[in-house]
Amino acid sequence: xxxxxxxxxxxxxxxxxxxxxxxxxxxxxxxxxxxxxxxxxxxxxxxxxxxxxxxxxxxxxxxxxxxxxxxxxxxxxxxxxxxxxxxxxx
Amino acid sequence: xxxxxxxxxxxxxxxxxxxxxxxxxxxxxxxxxxxxxxxxxxxxxxxxxxxxxxxxxxxxxxxxxxxxxxxxxxxxxxxxxxxxxxxxxxxxxxxxxxxxxxxxxxxxxxxxxxxxxxxxxxxxxxxxxxxxxxxxxxxxxxxxxxxxxxxxxxxxxxxxxxxxxxxxxxxxxxxxxxxxxxxxxxxxxxxxxxxxxxxxxxxxxxxxxxxxxxxxxxxxxxxxxxxxxxxxxxxxxxxxxxxxxxxxxxxxxxxxxxxxxxxxxxxxxxxxxxxxxxxxxxxxxxxxxxxxxxxxxxxxxxxxxxxxxxxxxxxxxxxxxxxxxxxxxxxxxxxxxxxxxxxxxxxxxxxxxxxxxxxxxxxxxxxxxxxxxxxxxxxxxxxxxxxxxxxxxxxxxx
Numbered sequence: 001x002x003x004x005x006x007x008x009x010x011x012x013x014x015x016x017x018x019x020x021x022x023x024x025x026x027x028x029x030x031x032x033x034x035x036x037x038x039x040x041x042x043x044x045x046x047x048x049x050x051x052x053x054x055x056x057x058x059x060x061x062x063x064x065x066x067x068x069x070x071x072x073x074x075x076x077x078x079x080x081x082x083x084x085x086x087x088x089x090x
Numbered sequence: 091x092x093x094x095x096x097x098x099x100x101x102x103x104x105x106x107x108x109x110x111x112x113x114x115x116x117x118x119x120x121x122x123x124x125x126x127x128x129x130x131x132x133x134x135x136x137x138x139x140x141x142x143x144x145x146x147x148x149x150x151x152x153x154x155x156x157x158x159x160x161x162x163x164x165x166x167x168x169x170x171x172x173x174x175x176x177x178x179x180x181x182x183x184x185x186x187x188x189x190x191x192x193x194x195x196x197x198x199x200x201x202x203x204x205x206x207x208x209x210x211x212x213x214x215x216x217x218x219x220x221x222x223x224x225x226x227x228x229x230x231x232x233x234x235x236x237x238x239x240x241x242x243x244x245x246x247x248x249x250x251x252x253x254x255x256x257x258x259x260x261x262x263x264x265x266x267x268x269x270x271x272x273x274x275x276x277x278x279x280x281x282x283x284x285x286x287x288x289x290x291x292x293x294x295x296x297x298x299x300x301x302x303x304x305x306x307x308x309x310x311x312x313x314x315x316x317x318x319x320x321x322x323x324x325x326x327x328x329x330x331x332x333x334x335x336x337x338x339x340x341x342x343x344x345x346x347x348x349x350x351x352x353x354x355x356x357x358x359x360x361x362x363x364x365x366x367x368x369x370x371x372x373x374x375x376x377x378x379x380x381x382x383x384x385x386x387x388x389x390x391x392x393x394x395x396x397x398x399x400x401x402x403x404x405x406x407x408x409x410x411x412x413x414x415x416x417x418x419x420x421x422x423x424x425x426x427x428x429x430x431x432x433x434x435x436x437x438x439x440x441x442x443x444x445x446x447x448x449x450x451x452x453x454x455x456x457x458x459x460x461x462x463x464x465x466x467x468x469x470x471x472x473x474x475x476x477x478x479x480x481x482x483x484x485x486x487x488x
Contacts, residue, residue, distance in 0.1 A: 050425065
């Protein structure tokens with residue numbers, strides 16, 4: 001499962017960070033979501049799905065069609081994070 | 091034949107910990123039902139979990155107080171400020187204006203910041219238990235612990251001397267009383283706003299290490315805006331958490347198997363907090379929004395200008411989302427509850443509330459191993475008709 005976040009939508013409730021601190025964190029400045037681990041381990045998929053559901057502003061979603069994506073190498077995670085951050089927001 | 095009568099908001103409870111039975115019937119038969127408001131407005135009542143999420147996440151529904159009608163109290167509206175057009179009252183704003191204000195404080199109220207605050211909350215909780223130890227028994231958990239704890243914590247966070255707050259506390263209580271007149275509410279509001287305005291002015295001169303000083307330092311806000319934000323955090327952060335602590339303890343004491351489970355396995359306090367939030371949902375009359383345009387919802391058209399009231403207690407007992415919803419079970423996964431609301435207005439200080447609840451329950455259970463009700467459960471006075479439900483007092487022994 002591959003996750004993405006939309007920080008423009010995020011209202012900083014902290015629901016994701018509360019439930020899954022290994023996957024999400026909050027920006028120090030405005031409390032908006034930081035995706036620590038876009039590629040979710042299979043064992044954490046239920047937890048991640050719960051976070052998607054519980055997000056009050058709908059800022060977290062599963063990347064469509066990327067359910068079976070291979071875990072990116074460590075170097076790719078950062079670029080992915082950057083890409084998701086700079087992605088245009090709806 | 092006349093048109094069928096339109097119902098008013100059901101508020102009478104049959105049992106002290108359950109929402110009115112009529113809400114469950116509505117959820118089954120008519121989860122989006124027409125509702126008659128006390129001022130004559132005809133709007134809608136939502137009682138199902140899915141519809142509640144849909145309304146609260148939809149930007150076509152506004153939070154602006156001048157557009158919304160109050161389902162129960164004409165004077166104490168659903169979060170309506172007693173005075174219109176005060177800059178910085180972001181609870182009653184829509185995005186993007188709302189977002190600008192909210193983002194200034196969400197960093198200060200994050201999960202991590204609140205966890206860092208817990209040692210300080212714990213010290214306050216222990217101090218209050220110490221005081222209760224010295225007072226005659228039975229003691230009242232509400233006045234001795236549940237009320238002062240959140241007040242003290244929010245004073246520390248905002249940087250208000252607690253002694254100053256104690257002087258103004260009766261005014262705050264008066265403002266939230268359901269039998270207060272509109273003039274009384276307005277006068278209380280102005281007194282508290284003036285008090286906080288003085289606090290802000292002092293910090294403009296001499297900043298300290300607290301949330302108000304931090305807001306001033308951003309340079310993005312006027313004096314009135316900072317005062318408004320302080321006012322909202324203060325008024326929203328007291329009664330809610332206080333009632334969750336005392337009603338939560340009442341609930342645990344009347345469900346001794348659940349209390350035993352937590353005593354046996356202290357880690358259960360985390361899911362227990364979510365379950366208490368779900369089961370008790372102290373914002374007992376729910377929250378409201380106003381349709382900015384015609385909106386199709388569940389096959390029904392909500393007309394522009396109509397108010398929609400979401401019954402949070404009914405929603406949190408929806409069997410479509412929570413199995414055996416009327417059973418209080420601290421081991422269930424209840425984190426999807428909407429006790430803090432949903433959408434971009436979801437309680438901004440909910441992580442503070444969790445830190446306070448988690449600390450309060452831990453300290454009380456640790457320091458009071460024989461905690462018990464000092465009167466029969468049926469004699470505990472409930473806050474019927476109050477915006478925030480709870481117990482009026484809770485006599486305890488330990």
